[in-house]
Amino acid sequence: MASINAQILAIDAGGTMTDTFIINDKGEFVVGKAQSTPHDESVGLLQSAADALTYWGTTVEESFPNLLAGVYSGTAMLNRLVSRKGRRVGLIVNKGMEDFHRMGRAIQSYLGYSYSDRLHLNTHRYDPPLVPRERTRGITERVDVFGNVVIPLYEHEVEPAVLDLLDQDVEAIVISFLHSYKYPAHERRVRDMAKEIMKKVGKEVPIFASVDYYPLRKESHRTNTTIIEAYAADPSRHTLEVMNRRIQEKGATFDLRVMASHGGTISYQANELARTLVSGPIGGVVGAKYLGEFLNIKNIACSDIGGTSFDIALITQGDLSINSSPDMARLVLSLPLVAMDTVGAGAGSFVRIDPNFKSITLGPDSAGYRVGVCNPAGGIDTVTVSDCHVVLGLINPDNFLGGEVKLYPELAYEAVKKQVADPLGLSVEDAAYGVIDLLESQLRNYLESMILGKGYSPSQYVCFSYGGGGPLHTAGYTKGLGFEDVLVPAWAAGFSAFGCGAADFEYRYDKTLDLNVNDGASAEEKLMAGSGLQQSWEELMEKVAHEFERNKFSSDKVDFRLFFRMQYQGQLNDLEIESPVNRVETVDDWNQLVASFEETYSRVYARAARSPELGYTITGAIVRGMVEVAKPKIPEEPLYGEKPPKNASLGRRKVYWKGAWTEADIWEMEALKAGNRIEGFAIIESPATTFVVPPGFETYLDQHRIFHLKEIVK
Amino acid sequence: MPTYERKMIEELVDGKLSFRQVHKILSSFKDADRFDQYVSILQERVPYDDKIIMPYGLHLNIVAKETGERIVKCDCGHEFCEYTTNWKLFANVYVRDTEEKIMEVYPKFMGCDPKWMHLREFYCPSCFTMLEVEAVPPGYPFIFDFQPDIEAYYENWLNRPVPTP
Numbered sequence: 001m002a003s004i005n006a007q008i009l010a011i012d013a014g015g016t017m018t019d020t021f022i023i024n025d026k027g028e029f030v031v032g033k034a035q036s037t038p039h040d041e042s043v044g045l046l047q048s049a050a051d052a053l054t055y056w057g058t059t060v061e062e063s064f065p066n067l068l069a070g071v072y073s074g075t076a077m078l079n080r081l082v083s084r085k086g087r088r089v090g091l092i093v094n095k096g097m098e099d100f101h102r103m104g105r106a107i108q109s110y111l112g113y114s115y116s117d118r119l120h121l122n123t124h125r126y127d128p129p130l131v132p133r134e135r136t137r138g139i140t141e142r143v144d145v146f147g148n149v150v151i152p153l154y155e156h157e158v159e160p161a162v163l164d165l166l167d168q169d170v171e172a173i174v175i176s177f178l179h180s181y182k183y184p185a186h187e188r189r190v191r192d193m194a195k196e197i198m199k200k201v202g203k204e205v206p207i208f209a210s211v212d213y214y215p216l217r218k219e220s221h222r223t224n225t226t227i228i229e230a231y232a233a234d235p236s237r238h239t240l241e242v243m244n245r246r247i248q249e250k251g252a253t254f255d256l257r258v259m260a261s262h263g264g265t266i267s268y269q270a271n272e273l274a275r276t277l278v279s280g281p282i283g284g285v286v287g288a289k290y291l292g293e294f295l296n297i298k299n300i301a302c303s304d305i306g307g308t309s310f311d312i313a314l315i316t317q318g319d320l321s322i323n324s325s326p327d328m329a330r331l332v333l334s335l336p337l338v339a340m341d342t343v344g345a346g347a348g349s350f351v352r353i354d355p356n357f358k359s360i361t362l363g364p365d366s367a368g369y370r371v372g373v374c375n376p377a378g379g380i381d382t383v384t385v386s387d388c389h390v391v392l393g394l395i396n397p398d399n400f401l402g403g404e405v406k407l408y409p410e411l412a413y414e415a416v417k418k419q420v421a422d423p424l425g426l427s428v429e430d431a432a433y434g435v436i437d438l439l440e441s442q443l444r445n446y447l448e449s450m451i452l453g454k455g456y457s458p459s460q461y462v463c464f465s466y467g468g469g470g471p472l473h474t475a476g477y478t479k480g481l482g483f484e485d486v487l488v489p490a491w492a493a494g495f496s497a498f499g500c501g502a503a504d505f506e507y508r509y510d511k512t513l514d515l516n517v518n519d520g521a522s523a524e525e526k527l528m529a530g531s532g533l534q535q536s537w538e539e540l541m542e543k544v545a546h547e548f549e550r551n552k553f554s555s556d557k558v559d560f561r562l563f564f565r566m567q568y569q570g571q572l573n574d575l576e577i578e579s580p581v582n583r584v585e586t587v588d589d590w591n592q593l594v595a596s597f598e599e600t601y602s603r604v605y606a607r608a609a610r611s612p613e614l615g616y617t618i619t620g621a622i623v624r625g626m627v628e629v630a631k632p633k634i635p636e637e638p639l640y641g642e643k644p645p646k647n648a649s650l651g652r653r654k655v656y657w658k659g660a661w662t663e664a665d666i667w668e669m670e671a672l673k674a675g676n677r678i679e680g681f682a683i684i685e686s687p688a689t690t691f692v693v694p695p696g697f698e699t700y701l702d703q704h705r706i707f708h709l710k711e712i713v714k
Numbered sequence: 715m716p717t718y719e720r721k722m723i724e725e726l727v728d729g730k731l732s733f734r735q736v737h738k739i740l741s742s743f744k745d746a747d748r749f750d751q752y753v754s755i756l757q758e759r760v761p762y763d764d765k766i767i768m769p770y771g772l773h774l775n776i777v778a779k780e781t782g783e784r785i786v787k788c789d790c791g792h793e794f795c796e797y798t799t800n801w802k803l804f805a806n807v808y809v810r811d812t813e814e815k816i817m818e819v820y821p822k823f824m825g826c827d828p829k830w831m832h833l834r835e836f837y838c839p840s841c842f843t844m845l846e847v848e849a850v851p852p853g854y855p856f857i858f859d860f861q862p863d864i865e866a867y868y869e870n871w872l873n874r875p876v877p878t879p
Contacts, residue, residue, distance in 0.1 A: 116741065123740050125733055355743055 004056040006063040008501035008632045009247075010283075011045055013074030018044040021497030022052050022063070023632045029494045030055040031688070041076065041239055042246035065251035068630030071500040072240065072268075073259035073279035077232045081277070081329050084128060086231035090165035091131040092175045092190060093223070095138030095157070101227075102129035102136075105220040111330045114344055114364040127330055130227045135168055137161035139190065146514075147182035158193045166203050172230035173207045176223040181215035181512045188212075206234060213272050214334050216620075217512040221325050221334035225274055228333070233273035240268035255551065257505060257629075259283060262336040263320050264506025264626070267551050275335055278328050279500070282338045285313040285320060287499025288464045291489065293318065294634050295704070301451060301461045303443075303477070304496075305469035307348040308366040310443055312450055313340040314461070322576060324510065324565075324620075336508055336622075343446050347469035348372065351383045351435050353423045360420065360438055374412035375405055383419045385439055387412035388432035393655040394472060394683065395690050396666075403687075429656040440476030448481055455604050458483050465709075466495035471691035474709055475680075490669055490705040493688030498632060505629045507547045509540040511621050516569055518615035523587045529618060530584035530593075536621035537562050544625035558625040565620035566597040568611050574619045575600050593618075635705045639675035648672050650685065657681065657694065674703045679712070716745050723751045749872065762791050765879050768862055773843050774801070776864070778879045784864065790841035800858040805845065806837040811852065828852075 008023040013036060020032045032052025037044035050060050080086050091101060109124040110117070117123045139161055140154040165173055173194060180187045187209040198204045210226040244256040257265035259279035263286050266275060281304065288302040292315060300315040314321060326337040344364035348371060352361050362385070370378030372387040374397065389395045390412040397407035413428055421431035451458050458481040465474040471488045478486050489495060513536055515529040545555035562582065567574035580596050581589045594616060602610055648671035655664040662681055669686035677700045678684070680693040684707075691707060693699050700708045718739070725731040726739070739745075756775065757766050764777035764787065773789040776797045786794040786801040794801035810816050810833040816825040819833075826833070826849070834848040834856075848857060868876045 114741075117737075120740060123737055125737075352743065355746075 004058055004063075006053070006056070006058075006066055007068050007630065009049065009064075009067050009070040009252075010497035010500040011048075011070070011072045011074070012497060012500075013041055013045065013072065013076060018048045019497070020045065020048040020052050021494050021501070022049065022056075023494075023498060023501055024056075025633045026635045028635070029491055029498065031494060031497075038076070040242065041074075042243040045243060046246060046250070060250050064247065065253065067252055067254065069254050069501065070247060070252060070256045071259055071265055071503060072243065072256055073276075073283060073500050076239065077236045077274075077277050078329060080232040080235070081130075081228060081331075084130075086130070087171040087235055088169060089131050089135070089227055089230050090168065090170035090173045091136045091223070091227065092161055092165075092173065092194075093136065093138055094142065094178055095140045095154075097178070098133065098136045098138045100220065101131060101223055102126075102133055104129070105332060107327075107332065108330055111327045111332070116364070130224070130231055130331075131174070135165060135170060137164060141177060141186050143177065143179045143183045143186065145179055145182070147179065149183065149186075153186045153189055155189070155193065158190055159197055162194045162197045163201065166198065166201065166205070170205060172205050172234070174210070174223070174226050174230050175208070176210040176219065176226055178219055180209075180211045181217060181222070182514070184209075184211035184215065206230065208234075213274075215511050216324075216334040218325060218332075218334060221332045224331045225333045225335055228277065228331070229272065229274045233277065237268060237273055244268065254630075257503075259286075259500050259503060260506075260508075261326075261338065262322060262506070262508045262624075263289070263338045263503065264508065264624070265500075265503045265629075266505075266507055267547070269550050270507070270547055277333075277335070278337065281311050281340060281342075281496070283496035283499035283503075284311070284466055285315070285338055285340065285499065286503045287495050288313075288466075289315050289318070289320060290499065290502035290631065291464070291634065291706075292462075295706075297462045297485075299456070299461045301447065301458070301463045301483070303447060303463060303465050303470060303474075304467035305443075305465075305473060306346050306467045307368050307371075307469065308344070308346045310343045310345050310446070311340050311467075312342075312447055313338060314451065314454060314456075316454070316456070319578070324576070334510075336510060341446075341450055343443070345385075345439055345442060347384070347386050347389070347472070349385050349439070351385060351388065351420060353420060358424060360424075360435055362435070362439055362442065371400075371405065371407070372412065373415040374407040374409065376408060376411060377405075381415075383412075383415045385435060387416055388435045389472065391416050391428060391432040391656075392436065393653055393664075394436075394692060396653070396685055399685060399687070401688065429661075430659065433656060433658070436473075436476070440473050440479075443473065443477035444479065444481065447477060455606075460484070462487060464489070466492040468493045468689050471684075471689050471707075473692070475692060475694050475697050478709070479711070486709040488691055488699075488707040488709060490686070490701070490707065492691075493686070501632045504626045506624055506626045507544045508622065508624045509543045511536050511540055513618050513620055515618040516615065517590075517617075518569070519613050521615070526587050526590040530587075530590045533564060533593075533618055533621055534584045537623055540621060540623035541625070544623050548625060548627060553627050557627050559627070561624045561626070563622035563624065564593065564618055565622070566593070567617050567619060568614040569617050570614060571617075574617075575604065576620075576622065635703075637674040637703050637705065639703055640673035641675060642677040644672055644676040644678060648676075653683065655681065655683070662695075672701050674701055674705070676701045716742050717747055718745055718751075720751055720755070723748070724755055727752070727755055760789055760791075762787070765877055767877055768864060768867070770797070770801075770860065771845060773838070773845055776862075778877060780879050782878075788838045788841060788843065788845070790838060790843070792838050792840035797864075798861070800856060802836050802846065802856045802858075804839075806839050806842075808835040808837065809833070810835070 005025045006022050010021040012019040018036045021029050023029045030052045032048040034044050034048035109126050139157045142151040144150050175187050175190050191209040208230045210222050214222050214225045258276040260266045260275040261278045284304045285302050288300050292300045302313045304311045321339040322336045323339040345362050348366040348368050349363040367380045367384045370380050372384035374387050374390045390409050397409050400407050417428045421428045462485045463483040465488050515532045517529045562579040565574040580592045648668050650666040652663045654661050664681040664683050667684045669684045680697040681695045682693040684691040766775045767778050768776045770776050777787045784797045794804045811828050836846040
C-alpha cells in the first residue's frame with residue numbers, strides 16, 4: 001500500500017519475543033512479533049518488522065527508507081544481569097573494604113519485595129554478588145569527605161593486584177575508591193597504571209574507573225552501576241552496533257537510538273550505556289509527556305495496567321520526576337530513573353481466599369502472559385483477575401489479542417466457583433464482580449494517595465490510562481477522584497512503544513557537589529558557591545556536548561537544560577530543581593536558585609516545613625542536553641457527528657454489573673469516528689484492548705483519536 | 715489452598731529445596747496437609763515402628779506406645795520418658811562453665827563469660843547425638859521447652875482423634 005507512510009520504528013526485544021511497533025503519520029501502528037534470536041538480535045528484529053509490515057501489505061525494503069527514526073528498548077541487558085551471565089569482572093577497592101560489595105548494604109536482601117515479604121524476615125535473601133570476593137582486591141589509599149588525601153595511594157600495591165586479577169582471567173576491571181567523585185586522581189592513576197601493566201604483560205582487558213562513569217556519592221550505588229557498565233552494558237554495545245548496521249543495510253537512513261532510564265534516548269555509542277538497562281515501562285510515561293505537550297496539558301497522572309502490574313507516574317509542570325538512586329534487579333544503582341510506583345496488581349494477578357479470614361487477596365504474583373484458568377494452554381490452575389473479566393462478560397473470549405488466544409469462559413466459571421464463590425458463599429458472578437471491585441478500589445486508593453503524597457490534588461491532574469488492561473478499569477479506578485479529565489488513547493495497547501518513538505534524543509549527566517551556604521551568608525560566600533555550581537555545569541555541558549559530537553551534532557544544535565539538587569544543611573535528602581537562571585554569576589542569581597528551592601520545598605512538603613535558618617547545601621549539578629529528532633505524528637481527523645456510524649456496532653452482549661445481568665452495547669474501536677459520543681453501558685473493543693464505559697459514564701472520541709471519559713452528572 | 719508434592723516436603727526436611735520454592739511456601743497460605751506429609755516422611759526414616767504422633771525436635775519425636783504411654787524418643791530408638799516430663803532430666807549433659815571449655819567453640823573474647831553464662835549441651839545417652847543446647851546463667855533450672863496439648867491439636871485443629879498404635 002503506497003498510502004502507508006511508516007515513520008517510527010520502536011523495538012521491544014524481550015527474552016522470548018521481539019516486538020516491533022511501526023507507527024505511521026496518522027498515529028496508527030502495527031505490531032510485529034518474532035522469536036528473539038539471542039545470538040544475533042538483528043535477525044529476530046528484521047523478522048518481527050517484516051511481520052508487522054505485512055498488516056500494511058508492505059515490506060521492510062519498501063518501508064525502511066522512509067522511516068524517520070528507530071528506538072530500541074530491550075531486556076537483554078537486564079536479563080544478562082538477572083541471570084548472572086555477564087563478563088568476568090575484577091574489582092579494585094580500598095584495602096580493608098573489600099567486602100562491602102558482597103554485603104549489599106544489607107538492603108539488597110529484600111529489594112524488590114512485596115510489602116508482606118519485606119516484613120516476613122525468613123524470605124529475605126542475598127543474591128550472589130556480581131563480583132565474587134576472590135576477584136576483589138584492595139589497594140591502600142584514603143580520601144576524606146572533603147577530598148583531602150588522608151593516606152596517599154600506595155602505588156606499589158597496584159601491580160600485584162592487577163596481575164592477580166589477570167591471572168584469574170578477568171574480562172574487565174572496575175576501580176571504585178571512597179570519595180573519588182570528590183578527588184578523582186587516585187582512581188585515574190590506578191586506571192592508567194593498570195593499562196600500562198596490562199600492555200606490558202600483553203593481556204589487555206577494558207578498565208572502568210567509577211569517576212569516568214558515575215561520579216556520585218554512595219559507594220554501593222556507584223560501584224554497582226560501574227560494575228554493571230563493565231558486566232552487562234559494554235558487552236551489549238556490539239549487539240546494538242550490528243543491529244544498527246543491519247537496518248541501515250535495509251535502507252534506513254537514521255542511527256538507532258536506545259531508550260534510557262532518565263526518559264530520553266541515547267546513542268548506542270554513549271559512554272554510559274548502563275543507563276539503558278531499564279527502558280520498558282518508561283516508554284508510556286514519555287509518551288504521555290509528549291501527548292501532554294501536544295495537547296497543552298501540564299499535569300498528568302499516568303496509569304498503566306499490564307498483565308502483571310499497575311504502574312503510576314506523575315508528570316508535573318511538564319516534567320517527569322526522577323529518582324537518582326533507584327534499585328533495579330535487586331541492586332542499588334546511581335542511575336537517574338523516571339520515578340514510577342508499581343503495585344503488583346494487574347489483569348493476570350492471582351485471586352485467592354485467605355483460609356483464616358475468608359477475604360479475597362489479589363497477587364502479588366501473577367500469571368502474566370499465561371492469562372488465567374480460561375486459557376488452558378497456559379497451564380494455570382489458580383483464578384486470575386482475567387478469569388473474572390471473562391465470567392462477567394467484560395472481555396470477549398473470541399477476540400482476545402485479536403483472537404490469537406482462545407479463552408474458555410466455562411473453565412473460568414468453574415474455577416471461580418470452586419476457588420472463590422463457594423468458599424465465600426456467593427454466586428459466581430457476585431464473586432467475580434467483588435474481585436474486580438476490590439482491584440479497582442485498591443488501584444483508586446493507590447493513585448489518590450500517590451498524588452496527595454506529592455502535595456497535589458487529583459483535580460489538578462489529567463489522568464492518562466493505557467496499557468492492555470488499563471481501559472478495562474479506567475472508570476473504576478478514576479471514579480469519584482475528580483480528575484480534571486480522563487483520557488484513553490485509542491492506541492492504548494501500543495502506547496509504550498509510541499512513547500519510545502516520541503522520546504527526545506537526550507543525554508543527562510549528574511555530578512555530586514557539597515556547597516554549603518549558611519543563613520545570612522555574605523555576598524562573597526554566595527558567589528563562591530555559585531561559581532562552584534557554574535563550574536560543574538560547564539564540566540557536565542562539555543560531557544553532554546562531547547556525547548552529541550560522537551553523533552555528529554555540534555554543540556550549538558544542543559538545547560541545554562540546567563538542574564541542581566538542594567537541601568537545607570544537615571538534611572539527608574534533597575530535591576531536584578530546574579535552574580531559573582542560565583548562569584550563576586551574581587548574588588541575585590544565587591538568590592533566585594534559593595527562591596526556587598524554597599518554592600518547590602513548600603509545595604512538596606508544606607510552607608511551614610521550610611527552615612531557611614539552617615542554611616542551604618547544593619548536593620549536585622545536572623545537565624540535560626537535547627537535540628531535535630523526528631517524532632510520531634499525533635492523529636488529526638475531521639469531526640463527524642455525535643452518533644457513531646452503524647458499521648461500528650458489534651451488537652449487544654450480556655454483562656454482569658452490580659448484582660444483575662445487563663446488556664452492553666459493543667463497539668468496534670477502529671470503526672468509531674472522531675466526534676462520536678457513547679453513553680454507558682458500552683464496551684469498546686479493539687484487538688489489543690477493551691475499553692469499558694459503565695452505566696453512569698459517557699465517552700467522547702476527539703479528533704486525535706483519544707477517548708475522554710466522564711461521569712454523567714445528574 | 716496449595717498442596718505440595720511429597721518430594722518437595724522431603725527436600726524441605728533435608729534442606730535441599732531451592733530458595734525459589736521455599737519462598738513460594740513462605741509467602742503462600744499454608745498447605746492443610748503439611749503435618750500429615752511431614753510426619754509420614756519422618757516415620758519412614760526412623761528405624762522403629764512406634765507411631766510418631768508429634769515431632770518434638772530435630773531428632774526427637776513423641777510416639778504412641780501399646781501401653782497408652784506417649785514417649786519422647788530419639789531417632790536412634792532411645793526412649794527418654796513420658797512427654798509430660800522434661801526429657802532433658804534423662805539426657806547426658808556437658809556443661810561448658812570454664813573459659814577453657816568455652817574457647818573450644820568460640821574465639822577468645824567472642825564467647826561468654828562463664829561467671830555470667832554457661833552452655834549446657836544435651837546428648838542422647840545411646841547415640842550421643844547433640845539434641846539441644848541451653849545458654850543460661852549458672853544455676854538456672856533446666857528449661858522444659860515444650861508441653862504440647864496433643865488432644866486439642868488433633869481434635870480441634872485436625873478434626874480427628876489422636877492416633878493410637
